[in-house]
Amino acid sequence: MDTPVSANLQKLRKFLEGRTGKAIMDYNMIADGDTVLVCCSGGKDSYTLLAMLMALQKRAPVKFRLIAMNLDQKQPGFPADVLPAYFDSIGIEHRIIEADTYSIVKDKIPEGKTTCSLCSRLRRGIIYRTAKELGANKIALGHHRDDMVHTLFLNMLFGGKMKAMPPKLVTDDKAHVVIRPLAYCSESDIAKFARGMAFPIIPCNLCGSQENLQRQKIKEMMQDWDRRYPGRTESVFTAMQNVVPSHLADNTLFDFSGLTLDTPVDEGDIAFDTEPLEFSGAIPISPLA
Template structure:
């Protein structure tokens, strides 16, 4: 199918550039791919399996799914897909669902507690399975949304790094889909006919700020088609001298040059 091949080429090109730019995959790496059963992580796994065949370095893959004990959760379709792709996998059963409900304060979102628990499980499993890298399926829109959430509600300029080493310095976390458009992923997975596993926590609450930010961007994009492209580019072009972070300016030996700002006239 021509449409599927065209999408594959675009995704493959963007992912390849990101892996190369951030030196994500190295000789001898053993990569734990966190697979939730959603579109993003499934696409990531499929692309890494293909990349493994042609990469200039040797690396191993282990697909890991964390069964969080959500009511009605059934990993059977995911297991069927993993076995069809002949990829080594592990299903970890951990009832974090009840813990998330218990530990989340009224009016707060599940995401923070859920992601912290899941991240701890993945770190443990990576060490137990002799993996030195964890691959996550965050895409371009995730990067943009996190950047805006931090700026609008946390009072800081920050987001999700494409690659980082955890504090214990023994695990590297990579996000190979960093520059891949979410709509490409959604369309590719739909055309491929993969069965997806829904999450009964993510997006199940009303008034989520992440959802509101996503909706805001959709509205802005109708008026300014390049807004997402510009925001994503901004994540890689930080003008520290034009900000109010004096500590960072001193650390880098930079003097502010506010008079040189070039801001479009509205």
């Protein structure tokens, strides 16, 4: 079922399709003959992910199969009919998997504690099993650029690691490749697109209401930075693609102990210059006071 769209929404759709297509190409996310399991939670990100992949599938130079999947975690009040009806309306092959992870999480996690870690592990295991049963070699998740940047800061500030969400990774059991085709898309653009398309959004009452989550605090921090200094999130993401190991401090990535005058180093000390400086003649030096 095609949804009528305004000129502005059509322009935004084309922009998002372009960003998604570029990410897929840059990281070689989808190849000819792939079967891609698209994880759909009922949120704005996964609806947009599915829309982008379906649009790109029609004109991609390679042939690949899409299967939409929703995990019904048996949260109280979850409208189980919404996603099947939506999938049918757009003509996408789909699977609805029912598993009461909600009760497990509520039973194991004390009141007031964050549930994301356990919920994520349970959900991940079910997704991997479903992908195997369906013969899907790729698993597409709806994480976007902002998610990846927020994860970087989470790991830096709370985990002591410079680590984020990669656009593409191999699962621990080596059975599947996880891809994030929205890696180049901003959350604000996705939110605008979802509103314009009037997707039937299903809120998550298990984790979405935990306002004290560290991730929520990081998100608020980045939103504040972007308000005061527009483009900060985009700049951080660009930095994630331009890593200079010789200017960090990880001995496993760069041989600091073996550093000599003959060691080739990217940029050297000019990496600390904010802009090129030009001097003519001698540089005046003031005596120390």
